[in-house]
Amino acid sequence: MxxxxxxxxxxxxxxSQDYVLxxxxxxxxxxxxxxxxxxxxxxxxxxxxxxxxxxxxxFEGTLLGEQRLNHKVFQEYTHQELTKIIGYCFQNxxxxxxxxKSTLEEELSFSCENVGYALEETRFRVKxxxxxxxxxxxxxxxxxxxxxxxxxxxxxxxxxxxDPDVLILDEPTSQLDPLTRRRLFNHLSDLxxxxxxxxxxxxxIDDFLELVDHLVLLEKGSILDQGSVIDVYTRSLSIGRDIQxxxxxxxxxxxxxxxKPILNDNDALTILxxxxxxx
Amino acid sequence: MFIEKxxxxxxxxxxxxxxxxxxxxxxxxxxxxxxxxxxxxxxINRSIQTFITxxxxxIPYLFMLMLIYGLLGELTDSNWIVIFxxxxxxxxxxxxxxxxxxxxxxxxxxxxxxxxxxxxSMLLAFSKHTxxxxxxxxxxxxxxxxxxxxxRANNILIAQQTRGINTQGFIITRLRALWPxxxxxxxxxMLDSQERQLTLYVRGFDIESQRDNIETLKKHKLEVLxxxxxxxxxxxxxxxxxxxxxx
Amino acid sequence: MIKIEHLSYHxxxxxxxxxxxxxxxxxxxxxxxxGPNGSGKSTFIKCLMGILKPQRGSIILNNQNINKLSITQRxxxxxxxxxxxxxQLFKSTIEQEIRFALRKRKDQKDIxxxxxxxxxxxxxTSHRSKHPYDVSITQQKFILIGCALGMNQDIIIMDEPTSxxxxxxxxxxxxxxxxLKKEKKTIIMVSHDLDFISEHFExxxxxxxxxxxxxxxxxxxxxxxxxxxxxxxxxxxxxxLSLMAKHQLCTTHQEWIELWKKR
Numbered sequence: 001m002x003x004x005x006x007x008x009x010x011x012x013x014x015x016s017q018d019y020v021l022x023x024x025x026x027x028x029x030x031x032x033x034x035x036x037x038x039x040x041x042x043x044x045x046x047x048x049x050x051x052x053x054x055x056x057x058x059f060e061g062t063l064l065g066e067q068r069l070n071h072k073v074f075q076e077y078t079h080q081e082l083t084k085i086i087g088y089c090f091q092n093x094x095x096x097x098x099x100x101k102s103t104l105e106e107e108l109s110f111s112c113e114n115v116g117y118a119l120e121e122t123r124f125r126v127k128x129x130x131x132x133x134x135x136x137x138x139x140x141x142x143x144x145x146x147x148x149x150x151x152x153x154x155x156x157x158x159x160x161x162x163d164p165d166v167l168i169l170d171e172p173t174s175q176l177d178p179l180t181r182r183r184l185f186n187h188l189s190d191l192x193x194x195x196x197x198x199x200x201x202x203x204x205i206d207d208f209l210e211l212v213d214h215l216v217l218l219e220k221g222s223i224l225d226q227g228s229v230i231d232v233y234t235r236s237l238s239i240g241r242d243i244q245x246x247x248x249x250x251x252x253x254x255x256x257x258x259x260k261p262i263l264n265d266n267d268a269l270t271i272l273x274x275x276x277x278x279x
Numbered sequence: 280m281f282i283e284k285x286x287x288x289x290x291x292x293x294x295x296x297x298x299x300x301x302x303x304x305x306x307x308x309x310x311x312x313x314x315x316x317x318x319x320x321x322x323i324n325r326s327i328q329t330f331i332t333x334x335x336x337x338i339p340y341l342f343m344l345m346l347i348y349g350l351l352g353e354l355t356d357s358n359w360i361v362i363f364x365x366x367x368x369x370x371x372x373x374x375x376x377x378x379x380x381x382x383x384x385x386x387x388x389x390x391x392x393x394x395x396x397x398x399x400s401m402l403l404a405f406s407k408h409t410x411x412x413x414x415x416x417x418x419x420x421x422x423x424x425x426x427x428x429x430x431r432a433n434n435i436l437i438a439q440q441t442r443g444i445n446t447q448g449f450i451i452t453r454l455r456a457l458w459p460x461x462x463x464x465x466x467x468x469m470l471d472s473q474e475r476q477l478t479l480y481v482r483g484f485d486i487e488s489q490r491d492n493i494e495t496l497k498k499h500k501l502e503v504l505x506x507x508x509x510x511x512x513x514x515x516x517x518x519x520x521x522x523x524x525x526x
Numbered sequence: 527m528i529k530i531e532h533l534s535y536h537x538x539x540x541x542x543x544x545x546x547x548x549x550x551x552x553x554x555x556x557x558x559x560x561g562p563n564g565s566g567k568s569t570f571i572k573c574l575m576g577i578l579k580p581q582r583g584s585i586i587l588n589n590q591n592i593n594k595l596s597i598t599q600r601x602x603x604x605x606x607x608x609x610x611x612x613x614q615l616f617k618s619t620i621e622q623e624i625r626f627a628l629r630k631r632k633d634q635k636d637i638x639x640x641x642x643x644x645x646x647x648x649x650x651t652s653h654r655s656k657h658p659y660d661v662s663i664t665q666q667k668f669i670l671i672g673c674a675l676g677m678n679q680d681i682i683i684m685d686e687p688t689s690x691x692x693x694x695x696x697x698x699x700x701x702x703x704x705x706l707k708k709e710k711k712t713i714i715m716v717s718h719d720l721d722f723i724s725e726h727f728e729x730x731x732x733x734x735x736x737x738x739x740x741x742x743x744x745x746x747x748x749x750x751x752x753x754x755x756x757x758x759x760x761x762x763x764x765x766x767l768s769l770m771a772k773h774q775l776c777t778t779h780q781e782w783i784e785l786w787k788k789r
Contacts, residue, residue, distance in 0.1 A: 039692045040662045058480055083483040091690075095474040098482075099420050099427070100398040114483035144427065147564055158482060174690035175609075177563040177718050179758050203692050244693040247721065247763050254779060255786040265770065272771040275786060431613075437577050438613035440597035441606040442627070443677060447596065459616040466659055467612055 002070055002085060002165035002197050004028040004051055009065035011046060011055055020046045022221045024065070028199060030165075033192050033211045036201045037244060038218035044201045047218060048170045051199060052088045069166075084115060087164030091171040093151035096158065097143050104154065105130075105139050111158050125161045133157050133187065149180035156187065167191060168199045173207065181207050206247045209263060217243060233261035282324045282395040287404035289502045290396060294388040296509045301384040303516050306373070309380035317387045329394045333387045340382070344375045393421075416484075428468060435463050527553050528574075528681065528712070533583035535573055543569035543578070545736045551729075553680070554710040556703075558723040558744065561733035562758050567716050570733060571683060574714075576600045587681075605674030607684040611666035615658040620650055623658060623669050627676030640676060647705050648672040649698050664695035671702055681712040688719045700726060720762040724748075724777045732757040745777055 009024040020043045028034050028051075038044050049055045053074050056063050067074045069085065077085075090096055101107040105126060112122040130136050133153050138146065143154055152172060159167065169188075173181045185207055192198055192211055200208060215232045217224040224243070225232050236243055237258050245253070248268050249261040256275045262268050282290075301309045321330040349365040360367040402416060436446055439459045446456040479485070528551040535543035544566040551557055561567050572578040574585065576597040585592050592600060608614055617623045624644050628637045645651045648668040653661050658669060667687050674682045688696050696719075703726050706713055717723055723730065723744060730747050732740040732754075740753050747753045748765040760766075768776035768785060776782040 039694055040664065052481065054477060054480065058477060080483065080486050083481065083486060088481040090474065090478055092471075092474060095471050096478045098479065099424055099475075100402070100416065106399075111482040114486055116486070149563060162483075171690065175686075177758075179562055203690070248767075251763055251767065251782070254783060265767070268767055269771055272767065435613045437575075437597060438608055439616070441575065441601050441604075441608075442614055442673065443598060443601045443630075445598050447598075462616040463613050470612075 001030050001195050003030045003068075004086070004166055004197065004199075005066075005068040005071070006050060007066045007068065009050060009067065010063070011050060012062040014060040014062075016061070018221075019062075020221050021050065024050075024223060026051075026216065026223070026226070028166075028197060028214065030197055031192070031195045032197055032213045033188075034197075034199045034214040034216060035205060035208060035212045036199065036216045036218060037203070037205055038224075041220075042218040043221040044218055045170055048088070048168050048199070048201055051166075052086050052168055053082050054088070080115060084162050085164055086166040086168065087159035087162060089155055089159055089167070089169040089172055091174055093148055093155045093175075096155035097151070099144075102142050103140050104135065104143055107143050107154065108157055108161050111161050115162060122161075125163065129157045129161050132160070132190070148175055149177065149183075152176060152180065152184070153187075156184075160191075164196070166197045166199070168201075170201045171203065172200075173202065173204050185211070203244070205244065209246055219243075229263070230261060234259065237261065282320070282326070282391065283397070286498045286502050287396055287401050288498065289506050290392055292506050293509055294392050296513050297388050298381060298385055299513060300516055301381045303520055306376035306380045309384045310376060313384050314387060317391065321391070324395070326395065329391055330387075332394075333390045336386050336390075337383050340386075341375065341379060344379055345371075348375055348378075413485075428464070431467065432460065432464050435460050435467075438463070527551070527588060529586040530574075531584050531586070533570070533573055533580050533585065535569055535578055535580040542566075542736045544573070544580075544733070547583075547733070547738045549731060549738060549741050551712060551714070553712055554707075555729060556707060556713040556727045557715070557729045557731060558727040559714065559716045559731045559733060560718065560720070560723070560757055560759060565734045566736040567733050568685070569736075571685065571714075571716060574683065575604065575606055601677070601679070603680055605670075605677060605679035605682045607667055607670040607674070607682070607687060609685045609687075609689065611663065611670050612659065614670055615666060618657060619655050620658055620661070620665075620669055621645070621654040624650075624672050624676055627673035630677070644672040644675050647675075648702060662695075664691045664698070668698070668702065671706070675706075675709070679711075681714065682706060683714045683716075685716050686718070687715065688717060688722055696722065718759075720754075720759055721764070724762040724764055725779060734758075745775060748775055748777065 004026075005028070006024045006026040009021060009026075010019050011021045012019045024047065036044055036047060046055065049059065050067060053067065055061070057079070069077060069082070074082065098107060098110050101110055108126045108129060109122050112125055117125070130139060133156065135153065135157065138150065138154075143151065146154070152175075156169075156172075172184060176184070181204065188198060188200070188208070189211060198211075200212075202208060209229060212229050214226065215229050216226040217232060217236075224241075225235060227235075233245060233249060235241075236245070237249075237253070237260065244250075246261055246263055248263065248265075249258060252258055252262050252268060252271055256271065258271070262271060297313055301313065317333075318330055321327050345367065346365070348371050349367050359369075398416075398420075436456075439456060440446055442459075444456050444459055445452050446460075447453070530547060530549050530551075533547045534545050537543055547566075547570060559567055559570065569578065573580045576592075576595060576599075580593075587603060606614075615623060617626055621641065624641050625637070628640055631637050631640070642651075645654055648671055650665065650668055650672065653665060658666060661669075667684075671682065671684075687699060691699065700722070703713065707726075713727075715723070715727065728743055730740070730742070730744045731738055732747070734757050739756055740747060748761055748769075754761060761769075762777070764776055764779070764782055768774055768782060772785060774785060776785055
C-alpha cells in the first residue's frame with residue numbers, strides 16, 4: 001500500500017554544527033513492520049520525524065538527500081495527502097490530546113475535521129476505530145480523566161481515524177505496564193494484517209520482535225546495520241558488536257558463544273543442552 | 280442564555296470594537312457606558328457571576344492604582360483624604376479612571392467572551408484562516424490547560440518537598456519555595472506546548488480546508504446588521520477624532 | 527526498618543486506593559513493588575511519601591510513627607526519584623543540584639569531596655556544568671539519586687526508573703543500585719522490569735486489586751507459578767530458563783554463570 005524511502009538523507013538542525021542524521025539509506029516496503037533501535041541520542045526520533053515529513057516542514061535546518069513516498073518525493077505531495085497517508089504517534093500520551101474537546105468521540109473526530117472529511121464520513125470512521133480499539137465504554141468520557149494506558153490507545157486512535165497507510169510510533173510503550181504493552185502488540189498485529197506499513201521506534205524490543213520484518217540499528221546518526229532480525233543479530237554476534245540484543249540471546253551469550261540469535265525458549269533449550277559445563 | 284448563541288464573529292468584533300473605542304474616548308465611555316451595558320447583558324443572560332468575577336479582578340487593580348497615584352499625586356486644596364503621603368482627590372481619581380479605562384474594558388469584555396463562547400464554535404467560526412485559528416485555539420486551550428497546569432504545579436510542589444524544600448509556614452518560607460516551583464513548571468509547560476505543536480501538526484491542524492464539523496454555524500441577519508453597525512460606529516469615532524485633531 | 531501496619535486509603539470520590547496493607551521492610555534491604563497499573567502501587571508509595579494521608583494504619587520508621595510528618599519532614603530520611611524527574615529539578619547546573627542536596631552539611635571540605643564522589647558514581651562528572659534539562663531523562667534520574675546520596679537519606683524510593691531507558695542506561699543504573707546497596711541504603715523500587723528486579727532486588731511485593739497479594743523474596747515468588755501470574759507477570763527469562771534446563775532457580779547472572787560451570 002505504501003512504501004517509504006530515505007535516500008542519502010542527512011539532516012542538521014538549524015543552529016547546530018553536527019549532523020544528527022548522516023547519509024541514511026532506508027527503504028521500508030509496503031506492508032513491512034520495521035523496528036528502529038538505538039541508544040538515546042542516536043537520532044531515532046529525528047529519523048522518525050524525517051520519515052513523517054515533520055522534517056523539514058516544522059524543523060528548519062540543512063537537509064541533504066531525499067524523502068520519498070511510493071517513489072515520489074515528499075515535495076510532490078500536498079500537506080493534506082501526507083497527513084492522511086503517514087500517521088505518527090508520539091511518546092507522551094498527554095501532549096497528543098487537543099485539550100479543547102470534552103468527549104472522546106469529539107477528540108477522535110478532531111483529526112477528521114481538520115483534514116476536511118464530511119460529517120457522515122467522520123462519524124463512520126470514528127465508529128470503526130472505537131470498535132477496533134475497544135473504546136465504546138469510554139466514548140462520552142472526557143479524555144483528561146483517563147489513565148495513561150487508555151490515553152495511549154486513544155492517541156493511536158486519533159491517528160488511525162485518518163486510516164493512514166503508514167504508521168510511525170515513537171517509543172509508545174515507555175510508560176506502559178506489561179498488560180497495556182500486550183494490548184498494543186495485539187493492535188499492531190491487527191494493523192499489520194491489514195497491510196499497513198508500520199515503523200516502530202523502541203527500546204522494549206522483546207515485546208515486538210515477533211512482528212518485525214525489518215530491523216534497523218541506528219548509532220550516532222548512521223545506520224549501523226539493517227535487515228531481517230536473524231541476519232542483523234547474526235552479523236552483530238559474529239563481530240561481537242555491543243548493541244542491545246534480544247533478552248534470550250543476551251542471556252545465553254554470557255555462557256556460550258552464539259552464532260545466531262535466540263528468540264524463543266525452544267531454541268534456547270536446544271543450545272543449553274549443547275553447552276558443555278566446565279570447571 | 281443568548282450570549283452563547285451569538286456567532287463568534289459578532290462577539291469578537293464587538294469585543295475588539297469596544298476595547299478600541301475605550302482607548303479613543305475618555306473614561307466616561309468605559310465606566311458610564313460599557314460597564315452598565317455589560318451589567319445589563321449579564322442580567323438578561325442570567326450570568327451575573329461572570330460580571331462579578333470581572334469585578335473581583337478589576338477592584339483590586341483599581342485599588343492598587345489608587346495607592347500608587349495617591350502617593351504620587353499632587354497636593355491640592357480640595358483633598359478628600361490625606362493620610363501621611365497618601366492623598367485622594369478628584370484629580371487623582373480622574374487620573375486613575377483615565378489610565379485604567381481600557382484595561383477595565385478589556386477585563387470585562389474578554390472574560391465575557393471566553394466564558395460564554397465554546398471552543399468548538401470559536402474554532403468553527405475561524406477555521407478558514409490558519410493564523411486566526413491558531414490564536415483562537417490557544418485562547419480556548421487555556422481553560423483546559425489551566426486546570427492541567429494547576430495539577431502539574433501541585434505535583435511540582437510535592438516534588439520539591441521531597442527534595443527537602445519547605446513550602447509551608449511563614450510567608451518568607453513560601454516565597455523562597457516559589458522559584459523551585461516556577462522553573463520546572465514553566466519549562467515543562469514550554470516543552471509540552473512544543474510537543475503539542477507537533478501532535479497538532481500530524482493531526483492536520485494547519486491544513487486550510489473547508490471544515491465540516493459535527494455542527495455548523497450560520498450567521499443570523501441581525502448579527503450581520505449588528506456587526507455592520509459596530510464597524511460603522513468605530514469608523515465614525517475614528518473620523519470624529521481625526522476631525523477634532525485636525526482642527 | 528520500616529513497619530507498615532494495616533495501611534488503607536480511599537480517594538474522596540469513593541475509589542479504593544489501597545486496602546489493609548502491612549509489610550515490614552528491614553534496613554539495608556532491597557524491595558521491588560510490582561503490580562498492574564491502577565491497582566494501588568502509586569497510592570501505596572504516595573502514602574509512604576506523605577503525599578496522601580491514609581485513613582487507617584500507621585507507618586513506623588525506626589520506631590517512630592511518621593504518620594503525622596509532612597513530606598518535607600519525611601524527606602530527611604526518605605529520598606524519592608519521580609518517574610518524571612523534571613518536576614524535581616530546578617537549579618541551573620547539575621553540579622548545583624548536587625550541592626543543593628549537600629546544603630545541610632557543615633564541613634566545606636566534606637562537601638567538596640562529596641560532590642566529586644557523587645558525580646563520579648552517578649556517571650555525571652562529564653555533565654556537571656550542563657543544565658539539568660539538557661541531559662537525557664536517564665541522567666536526570668541519576669541526578670536525583672545523587673541528591674539522595676547527598677542528603678544522606680537511608681531510604682531511597684524510585685518510581686519506574688527503567689522506563690524509557692536504553693540498555694546502556696539500565697547498565698549504569700545497575701551499577702548505581704549496587705553502589706547504594708554497598709552503602710547499606712534501603713532501596714524500594716516500583717517497576718515492571720522483572721529482569722532488572724531479578725538481578726538486583728532480594729524482596730518483592732505484589733500489589734493487585736488494591737491489596738498486597740504477595741510479599742517475600744523474589745526467589746520464592748519465582749518458585750511458585752501462581753504468584754507472579756496473579757500480578758499479570760511472567761517469569762523473567764533467567765529464572766524460566768534455569769528452571770527448565772536444570773531444574774534449579776537462578777535469579778542473577780552470577781548464579782546463572784555458576785550454574786553452567788558446574789557439572
